[in-house]
Amino acid sequence: xxxxxxxxxxxxxxxxxxxxxxxxxxxxxxxxxxxxxxxxxxxxxxxxxxxxxxxxxxxxxxxxxxxxxxxxxxxxxxxxxxxxxxxxxxxxxxxxxxxxxxxxxxxxxxxxxxxxxxxxxxxxxxxxxxxxxxxxxxxxxxxxxxxxxxxxxxxxxxxxxxxxxxxxx
Numbered sequence: 001x002x003x004x005x006x007x008x009x010x011x012x013x014x015x016x017x018x019x020x021x022x023x024x025x026x027x028x029x030x031x032x033x034x035x036x037x038x039x040x041x042x043x044x045x046x047x048x049x050x051x052x053x054x055x056x057x058x059x060x061x062x063x064x065x066x067x068x069x070x071x072x073x074x075x076x077x078x079x080x081x082x083x084x085x086x087x088x089x090x091x092x093x094x095x096x097x098x099x100x101x102x103x104x105x106x107x108x109x110x111x112x113x114x115x116x117x118x119x120x121x122x123x124x125x126x127x128x129x130x131x132x133x134x135x136x137x138x139x140x141x142x143x144x145x146x147x148x149x150x151x152x153x154x155x156x157x158x159x160x161x162x163x164x165x166x167x168x169x
Contacts, residue, residue, distance in 0.1 A: 022112040024102035027119035031098055031126065035091035039130055041084040048073055048081070060085060079137060087133035091126065094152070098122055101156035101163070108166035110159065118155045125152030 045051035045059050050067045052059050060082055067073040073081070098119075105115050128148040136142050 020112040020116070022106060022115055024106050024112075024115045024119055027123060028099055028102055030123065031091075031095055034126065034130075035088070035095045039084070039088040039091050041081055041088055044081055044084055048077060050081070076137070080134060083137070084134050087130050090133070090149075091130065094126070097153065097156045101159035104163035105159040108163035110162045110166055114162060115159065118159045122152045122155040125149075125155060 041060075042051055042056060045056070048067070049072055050059055050063050052063065055062070060078065064073070064078045064081070068075055068078050102115065102119065105118070125148050129145060129152060132142070132145045132148060136144065
């Protein structure tokens, strides 16, 4: 089996085994867990004691200011939790673009190496996006979020373009 370095073209293929696996499904699986689980703000809200199972989507809107007044949270922590909620929502929204691009590219016969490179690029961009969104509160530096958002989307749009070329041929 080819290593990830071989699958993205950073290491030469073994002369005995020249097939490169398509890691697209693995990228889709990872991003499902990342978007819906890892970036979910539930864990941090539970940590800070502002998670309410009855209506968790309204935790910060209903109870955030009260938590700051009661000393459970600082303003900075509440703002970070709000950014975490937004990063989670954006990752869930963006997940469909990744799924569509991987599926179209795979169906159209785009080379596995191309799919793997785009998937890895998207993954790096989305990891950076989550970190920048959640951790950076400075208005100037937070502009990095837009750049990495476009970087991830460009990876998917590239796969859709390649799929279109393959299907048109």
